[in-house]
Amino acid sequence: MSKYKIILFDLDGTLSDPKEGITKSVQYAMENLGVEVPEIHELECFIGPPLQVSFAEHYDFDELKTQRAIDFYRERFKEKGMFENKLYPNIPSLLKTLKENGFTLVVATSKPTVFAEQILKYFTIDQFFDLIAGSNLDGTRTSKAEIIQYILDVYHEYEAGNFIMIGDRKHDMIGAHHTGIDSIGVTYGYGSFEEISQSKPTYMVSNVDEIKDVLVGCRVKL
Incomplete structure (x- = not known):
């Protein structure tokens, strides 16, 4: 498990x-x-x-x-x-599978929380997430490290090893490193393969289905 x-x-x-x-x-x-x-x-x-x-x-x-x-x-x-936005293919089925496997799902975004909440509701995937953590409209809590640390503080009863950050830019990997948690770098988004690989994620994936392989399959670390 x-x-x-x-x-x-x-x-x-x-x-x-x-x-x-x-x-x-x-x-x-x-x-x-x-x-x-x-x-x-x-x-x-x-x-x-x-x-x-x-x-x-x-x-x-x-x-x-x-x-x-x-x-x-x-x-x-x-x-x-x-x-003016669209979900990547297979995201709803991934989220459903993860919830069925007992994971707690959280959004960690530099976008203001209020906007993130509206976008998730627009896509009707908000029900999969237990917490939506973003930045504040006054410009505070914008770095990914601050946002991840906020989430770790909310779930303080868990160890750092129980968390993993999934993202497409170096800021996601850097935030994970700074807070001591693992990460999955995705290359289907807007960070290049070079950007992701140089930021040293725990895992790298090229599509949504590979995220499921890491979390509920038997994919090994890089």
């Missing part, structure tokens, strides 16, 4: 493909700031990391401009962007 009890899922790029909604909302923010609007494919880097990090890193925005960009982004995202 698996030693894992609590399964942490990243949302964007792991449970669902949010490319259209996120990139169009970033474009909207840039338009409102009078900044040249990049092509959608150039904005995939915004999928996964906290917006505070992405706007500062990729456009060298200072703190004030970053917050203005986030405000414009959320203006469009709340209205339509969060629903």
Whole structure:
């Protein structure tokens, strides 16, 4: 039987493909700031990391401009962007199988909790999750390490070895390393094979079905 009890899922790029909604909302923010609007494919880097990090890193925005960009982004995202989104194939059946096998499922996302809750409800997969842990709208608890630590504190009766983080970007693996838990790096999302492998996940998978193999099968660690 698996030693894992609590399964942490990243949302964007792991449970669902949010490319259209996120990139169009970033474009909207840039338009409102009078900044040249990049092509959608150039904005995939915004999928996964906290917006505070992405706007500062990729456009060298200072703190004030970053917050203005986030405000414009959320203006469009709340209205339509969060629903310009689609589940990856076999996600509902994976979640159902994991619940039937006794796992506790948690969402661990840098997206604000309030948005994550609405997206999961939109896809009608919210019933599979015991906890949805994201960032706060005031810009706090945005790093994946902080979010994972919050979840560990909620389930304090379990050992670190009972948790595993599943995600598609290096931030998910780094957060897992910092909090002392195992991880599964998925390569079907928005992190490249190189990004995932260099961040040293416990396991690597290329599709949703392989996640099930790790958790209820007999897949060995890397």
